[in-house]
Amino acid sequence: MATADPARPGFALPLLLLAGFRTLIDDLHAELAREGHPELRPLHGFVLQAVGADGTTATELGQRLGISKQAAGKTVDRLVAVGYLERVDDPSDARRRLVRVTPRGADGLRRSAEIFDRLRAQWADTLGPERVTAMEDDLGTMASANWFRLDVPGWFGG
Amino acid sequence: MATADPARPGFALPLLLLAGFRTLIDDLHAELAREGHPELRPLHGFVLQAVGADGTTATELGQRLGISKQAAGKTVDRLVAVGYLERVDDPSDARRRLVRVTPRGADGLRRSAEIFDRLRAQWADTLGPERVTAMEDDLGTMASANWFRLDVPGWFGG
DNA sequence: CTATTTCGTCAACCACGTTGACCATCTTAC
DNA sequence: GTAAGATGGTCAACGTGGTTGACGAAATAG
Numbered sequence: 001m002a003t004a005d006p007a008r009p010g011f012a013l014p015l016l017l018l019a020g021f022r023t024l025i026d027d028l029h030a031e032l033a034r035e036g037h038p039e040l041r042p043l044h045g046f047v048l049q050a051v052g053a054d055g056t057t058a059t060e061l062g063q064r065l066g067i068s069k070q071a072a073g074k075t076v077d078r079l080v081a082v083g084y085l086e087r088v089d090d091p092s093d094a095r096r097r098l099v100r101v102t103p104r105g106a107d108g109l110r111r112s113a114e115i116f117d118r119l120r121a122q123w124a125d126t127l128g129p130e131r132v133t134a135m136e137d138d139l140g141t142m143a144s145a146n147w148f149r150l151d152v153p154g155w156f157g158g
Numbered sequence: 159m160a161t162a163d164p165a166r167p168g169f170a171l172p173l174l175l176l177a178g179f180r181t182l183i184d185d186l187h188a189e190l191a192r193e194g195h196p197e198l199r200p201l202h203g204f205v206l207q208a209v210g211a212d213g214t215t216a217t218e219l220g221q222r223l224g225i226s227k228q229a230a231g232k233t234v235d236r237l238v239a240v241g242y243l244e245r246v247d248d249p250s251d252a253r254r255r256l257v258r259v260t261p262r263g264a265d266g267l268r269r270s271a272e273i274f275d276r277l278r279a280q281w282a283d284t285l286g287p288e289r290v291t292a293m294e295d296d297l298g299t300m301a302s303a304n305w306f307r308l309d310v311p312g313w314f315g316g
Numbered sequence: 317c318t319a320t321t322t323c324g325t326c327a328a329c330c331a332c333g334t335t336g337a338c339c340a341t342c343t344t345a346c
Numbered sequence: 347g348t349a350a351g352a353t354g355g356t357c358a359a360c361g362t363g364g365t366t367g368a369c370g371a372a373a374t375a376g
Contacts, residue, residue, distance in 0.1 A: 011207070011274050013281070014182045016294055019301035021175035028172075043363075049169075059323060071364055073324070078362080095323040095372050113169060120171050127296050135293055136174055138285050143177035201332080217354055229333055231355070236331080253341045253354045 024119055031115045037108045039082045047075055048084060048101055048109050055100040057090075084108060182277055189273045195266045197240045205233055206242060206259055206267050213258040215248075242266060 025042050032040050050056070050064045062072035076099050079085040084105035090096035101109065124132045183200050190198050208214075208222045220230035234257050237243040242263035248254035259267065282290045 011271060012294055013278050013290070014179055014186075014274065016297035016301060017175050017179035017182070020297045021172055021179060023301045024172045024175070041362085057323070058325095067363090068365065069324075070326090070366085075363075093323085093373070097324070116169050116172065123171070123300055126299060131292070131296050132171070134289070135296060136170055138289050138293060139174035139178045141284060142281055143174060143181045199331085215354070216356095225332090226334065227355075228335085228357090232332075251342070251354085255355070 024116070027119055028112060028115050032108065032111060035111050035115075037111065040084070040108050040112075043075070044079060044084065045109070045112050047079060048105050051085065051099055051101050051105075053101070055098045057096050058099060061099060079105070182274070185277055186270060186273050190266065190269060193269050193273075195269065198242070198266050198270075201233070202237060202242065203267070203270050205237060206263050209243065209257055209259050209263075211259070213256045215254050216257060219257060237263070 028045075029040065029042060032038075047061070047065070050061055056064070058073040058076055059069040061076065062069040065072060076085055076087070080087060084102060086100050086102050087097045088100060090098050120132065186203075187198065187200060190196075205219070205223070208219055214222070216231040216234055217227040219234065220227040223230060234243055234245070238245060242260060244258050244260050245255045246258060248256050278290065
């Protein structure tokens with residue numbers, strides 16, 4: 001299975017990484033929907049995390065995610081519309097509009113973390129805890145440069 | 159690095175899988191652009207592979223990729239426009255329009271496979287060949303259900 | 317006080333997905 | 347052999363997530 005196409009061993013690795021990611025994300029959102037967050041989309045968790053407990057501005061959010069301030073602003077719009085973020089004026093700078101996580105957003109974030117912990121535990125049950133840790137360590141070694149970049153129109157790239 | 163946020167160990171795994179995937183895909187396309195395929199986008203490799211040497215129809219391509227026939231048709235349109243796919247009438251069924259990989263498409267696919275092999279070899283050099291194989295085996299165990307699905311508006315998911 | 321930078325937004329556009337509708341063609345059933 | 351149904355392809359409208367360019371309002375630097 002790992003080398004699904006023996007003639008092209010290299011093709012398997014990216015496909016497997018994507019499939020592993022999607023497996024976790026799909027499971028997460030199935031469970032989130034069950035727990036009262038059906039509107040939360042895969043991207044949203046990343047954005048909520050990037051906003052953080054202290055809030056940010058759209059421009060800074062864009063920098064954190066590696067996307068334009070306009071794209072960040074539109075994503076914030078959508079999350080405001082479904083009640084996960086709110087915008088407040090910055091009293092110290094009339095140009096800035098602080099973006100903050102609402103209680104509902106914090107709830108979704110907390111549940112996401114719990115669900116991910118449970119999913120990771122499932123992986124550990126199946127593979128053995130040391131295999132999961134080894135995978136994380138190795139991926140950390142290879143992928144540190146792309147840690148949190150989301151500049152991905154459509155899919156990934158470009 | 160593997161447990162970037164010790165309070166939320168579960169968050170690291172999906173992020174690492176995505177980062178690993180993106181690292182490979184970004185490196186692939188940087189090299190493909192250097193080798194004369196700057197128009198090839200990340201999605202395209204998956205589609206070209208799914209078309210295969212014998213060709214397909216848009217409807218069947220959609221089924222293979224887990225997307226609608228309309229979406230598959232539009233993607234084929236774009237790949238035809240840049241010369242990687244061609245459409246020919248099926249003499250045995252006037253409804254069907256066979257989609258085939260052009261020589262240019264085959265060249266891109268062949269180079270992609272070669273580049274992926276080199277990237278995998280880089281991972282093996284850094285981590286050790288057995289670690290890469292172990293990662294592939296473990297991911298294969300956990301992710302077999304999401305092997306080739308691309309039904310992903312925007313990013314990944316519904 | 318003026319010049320520059322910064323923040324947010326608008327507008328147009330592209331890539332990639334969705335559903336619904338529709339026509340043309342092939343297949344099946346009578 | 348023809349009527350009815352299934353299948354393949356396309357068009358249209360739309361949603362999400364990305365891009366650039368332009369521009370006004372407000373802060374900062376000189």
